[in-house]
Amino acid sequence: MGELLELTVAQAARKIAAGEIAAQEYLEAWREAAAGDELNAYLWRAEDGAGGTEGSLAGIPVAVKDIFCMEGVPTTAGSRILEGYEPPYTSTAVRRLGEAGARVLGKTNMDEFAMGSSNENSAFGPVLNPWDRGRVPGGSSGGSAAAVAGGLAPCAIGTDTGGSIRQPAALCGIVGLKPTYGAVSRYGMIAFASSLDQCGPLTRDVTDAALLLAALQGRDPCDSTSVGIEGGVEAPSREDLEGMRFAVPAELARDAIDVGVREVFEATLETIERLGGEIAEAPLPHAEHGISAYYVIAPAEASSNLARYDGVRYGMRSESAGDLIEMYETTRAEGFGAEVKRRIMLGAYALSSGYYEAYYGRAQRVRTKIAEDFSAAFADFDFVVTPTSPSVAFGLGEKTDDPLAMYLNDFFTVPMSLAGIPAISIPAGLAEPVGGGPRLPVGFQVAAPAFGEQKLLDAAHALELAIGFEAEPGDADG
Amino acid sequence: MIERKQVLHVARLARLRLSDEEVEKVAGELSGILAHVDRIGELDLDGVEPTSHVVELENVLRADEPRPSWPKDVVLELAPDPADGAFRAPSPQAEA
Numbered sequence: 001m002g003e004l005l006e007l008t009v010a011q012a013a014r015k016i017a018a019g020e021i022a023a024q025e026y027l028e029a030w031r032e033a034a035a036g037d038e039l040n041a042y043l044w045r046a047e048d049g050a051g052g053t054e055g056s057l058a059g060i061p062v063a064v065k066d067i068f069c070m071e072g073v074p075t076t077a078g079s080r081i082l083e084g085y086e087p088p089y090t091s092t093a094v095r096r097l098g099e100a101g102a103r104v105l106g107k108t109n110m111d112e113f114a115m116g117s118s119n120e121n122s123a124f125g126p127v128l129n130p131w132d133r134g135r136v137p138g139g140s141s142g143g144s145a146a147a148v149a150g151g152l153a154p155c156a157i158g159t160d161t162g163g164s165i166r167q168p169a170a171l172c173g174i175v176g177l178k179p180t181y182g183a184v185s186r187y188g189m190i191a192f193a194s195s196l197d198q199c200g201p202l203t204r205d206v207t208d209a210a211l212l213l214a215a216l217q218g219r220d221p222c223d224s225t226s227v228g229i230e231g232g233v234e235a236p237s238r239e240d241l242e243g244m245r246f247a248v249p250a251e252l253a254r255d256a257i258d259v260g261v262r263e264v265f266e267a268t269l270e271t272i273e274r275l276g277g278e279i280a281e282a283p284l285p286h287a288e289h290g291i292s293a294y295y296v297i298a299p300a301e302a303s304s305n306l307a308r309y310d311g312v313r314y315g316m317r318s319e320s321a322g323d324l325i326e327m328y329e330t331t332r333a334e335g336f337g338a339e340v341k342r343r344i345m346l347g348a349y350a351l352s353s354g355y356y357e358a359y360y361g362r363a364q365r366v367r368t369k370i371a372e373d374f375s376a377a378f379a380d381f382d383f384v385v386t387p388t389s390p391s392v393a394f395g396l397g398e399k400t401d402d403p404l405a406m407y408l409n410d411f412f413t414v415p416m417s418l419a420g421i422p423a424i425s426i427p428a429g430l431a432e433p434v435g436g437g438p439r440l441p442v443g444f445q446v447a448a449p450a451f452g453e454q455k456l457l458d459a460a461h462a463l464e465l466a467i468g469f470e471a472e473p474g475d476a477d478g
Numbered sequence: 479m480i481e482r483k484q485v486l487h488v489a490r491l492a493r494l495r496l497s498d499e500e501v502e503k504v505a506g507e508l509s510g511i512l513a514h515v516d517r518i519g520e521l522d523l524d525g526v527e528p529t530s531h532v533v534e535l536e537n538v539l540r541a542d543e544p545r546p547s548w549p550k551d552v553v554l555e556l557a558p559d560p561a562d563g564a565f566r567a568p569s570p571q572a573e574a
Contacts, residue, residue: 088552182533195531224538225531292515303492310493312567317558324570329495341494345485345504346511348492359515364528366518371529403507404514420532450533 004029009060009155009208010235016059023059024050027103030061034105034152039128039137041147044074045106055101057215063153065144066107067114068094068199069188073104077190078112078122078140081309081316081335091188092220093157093199100215105153108143112337113306114164114192116140117409120400121339128396129172130473131440135393138168138409144202145172149473155212156202161193162294163388163413165200166425170388170443173427173471175464176202177209177457178413180450181420182227184213185220193301196294196417206426206461210235213453229453236454236461241277244459246446247381250281251288256411258391260431264442265387268428271466272385277459282377282384286369290415293370295407296350296363297418302340303347309335342403371419378449383459386412388425388443392433416447423447424460427469441471480509 004026007015015021027050034045043066052058064070067077069087076082094104111121119127119142127142129135130150137146141158145168148156158165160178169176177200184199191197201212214233220226248269254262269279311317311331318330336344350359377384389409399406416423424446430439446463448456485505489496496504554560559567 085556088548088556180533221540225533225535227533227535286521289518289521292518295511296515307493311558312565313553314556315558322568324568325493326495327568328493332493333495336494341496341500342504342507344492344494345488346508349480349484349488349508349512352488352491358519359512361528362518362521362523363515364530365523365526366521367529368526369521369523371532404510407511418529418532 005033005151008204010211012154013057013060013211023053026059027061030105030154037152039130039133039146039150039152040125041108041127041143041150041152042106043076043109043124043143046104049103052098052101052103055099056211057097058101060102061105061154062097062102063105063108063144063147063156064094065110065141065156065158067110067159067190068157069190070094070104073107075107075190076124077114078110078124079335079337079340080123081332083316085315087188089188092185092222093189093216096215096218097157102215108141108147108156110143111140112340113190113302114140114159114161115302115339115343117163117167117406118399119143119168120396121337123337126396129393131173131393132438135395135440136171138171138389138393140164141202142168145169145174145176148172148174148202148204155204155208157199157212157216158202159189159197159199160417161196161298162417163410165202166413166423166443166445167389167409169202170425170441171393173441173469173473174202174204175206175209175424175426176200177213177424178416178422179213179217179453180229180422182225183229183422183451183453184216185218185223185226187220187222191305193298194305195301196298206424206457206464207235209424210457229451231454233453233457236457238458238462239465241272241275241459241462244277244383245381246272246277246279247282247377247384248279249284249287249384249386251283251285252386253288256390257387258431258434260433261387261389261391261442264429264431265444268444268463268467272463275462275466282381284373284377284384284415286366286373287415289366290370290418291407291411293363293366293418294410294414295346296359297367299343299347300350300360301347303344303351306340306344367418370415374419374421382448382455384447386445388412388445392431392440392442412445421447421450422453422456424456426460426464426467428467429469430471480505480512
């Protein structure tokens with residue numbers, strides 16, 4: 001059975017299609033593995049159901065972030081306010097995976113309403129990092145990342161609004177891809193910030209990410225902002241980077257990056273050059289204002305999206321009586337956690353009369369400047385590269401008292417989200433955390449122009465092959 | 479620095495009841511976050527168009543064909559307090 005779990009999704013799918021492995025046996029092996037979850041990665045696990053037999057993902061089990069609605073399956077988005085909610089419909093992303101033959105293994109833990117970078121904002125307890133259980137897995141798709149890294153799922157899907165796929169993938173030593181905004185339908189994906197939210201895969205390698213994205217992407221009449229990826233997505237095979245140009249942001253704040261992460265980043269740049277890629281600096285002067293713009297725009301959209309949780313149509317209602325307004329106020333006070341309240345307050349403040357133009361209006365203009373910076377860079381370069389996160393996984397509780405310090409984790413991932421472009425994080429090596437301790441995974445982020453997923457996956461594949469990252473949680477420090 | 483009065487005003491707009499302790503805490507936290515955000519106040523953004531959506535789309539329309547809606551019982555089953563085929567909520571007027 002152990003050998004079954006060692007296979008990548010692409011390998012397993014091939015063996016299942018060739019009849020070398022029974023889909024049911026493979027599914028059962030993963031169910032058993034998932035049942036041994038000691039990381040609090042799952043909030044719900046499927047007990048029964050047969051493995052699929054037809055399609056590109058026939059027989060493949062997938063862990064699904066608990067933000068995706070599934071008919072008749074508890075869907076909480078990590079929040080008390082949705083405890084017990086069983087949606088009457090299934091999200092397009094999950095439906096598409098099912099149509100490709102995949103089966104849902106379980107729903108994974110997450111920061112409440114996808115707001116967080118450590119998974120400590122879940123109403124159902126934090127997820128532990130499989131590399132070091134005293135550390136966070138990142139967030140908000142922390143359960144999905146920990147499940148894949150911890151051998152509790154062969155692959156997973158998550159959502160990324162400002163880095164919520166890429167950052168946990170980096171902190172857990174796996175691959176995480178945020179597709180172009182509009183590549184994958186958002187229908188049935190519980191909304192956080194609608195102009196930024198995007199679904200994507202968390203996988204063991206780049207080939208698996210391509211396989212999942214190929215099934216997920218596409219236009220959906222139920223999401224008018226979905227357009228799909230023209231020409232689809234194919235398995236990457238590229239092994240060199242000849243003729244490809246990689247931009248490092250000229251303003252890259254190297255001082256803000258932990259020394260171990262910086263070393264892995266510089267070593268990866270050398271690997272790119274060895275593969276024939278060219279590296280040069282490109283100005284991205286507004287990227288450093290990404291956090292400021294993001295932490296106005298995303299909370300503003302969230303304050304509006306979360307207005308629907310009013311204790312009337314679904315979800316919980318406060319027991320304490322009172323008039324209608326009191327019922328709204330107490331339901332939301334009891335149902336939302338501290339970070340969600342903070343963001344609602346921040347967003348409502350930024351949108352309130354007298355502050356709208358100074359905050360929301362300006363943030364939207366900064367967003368334009370950031371997108372223009374990327375467009376200018378892509379006139380000369382194929383990709384922009386940065387570390388995914390300024391540090392390796394940090395300790396549980398280390399940043400919970402300082403919201404701004406927590407937000408700065410997203411420094412390198414937020415600009416791509418604001419520009420709507422695709423970006424992937426691949427494990428590039430291990431680094432010692434500041435203050436010492438066993439070495440932990442470091443992610444390398446590659447971003448491409450809108451809908452350039454195929455080229456991005458091809459380059460990431462070549463780089464992944466050359467890096468040869470094979471460390472796993474539980475290895476002796478090596 | 480954001481004052482207590484502003485926090486209470488915004489909390490009311492957002493229909494959030496905050497404890498006294500939360501009001502103090504949120505006032506400090508929002509002030510800290512907005513001090514960081516205020517740096518975008520220094521940028522020259524004259525004449526820059528705001529971005530609300532990154533993918534250029536014309537109006538997206540679908541054929542206006544009638545489809546069945548959700549059955550009423552399926553939807554009402556999700557409600558905390560359904561009654562007489564409707565969502566029941568407390569009266570907007572406090573009872574004595």
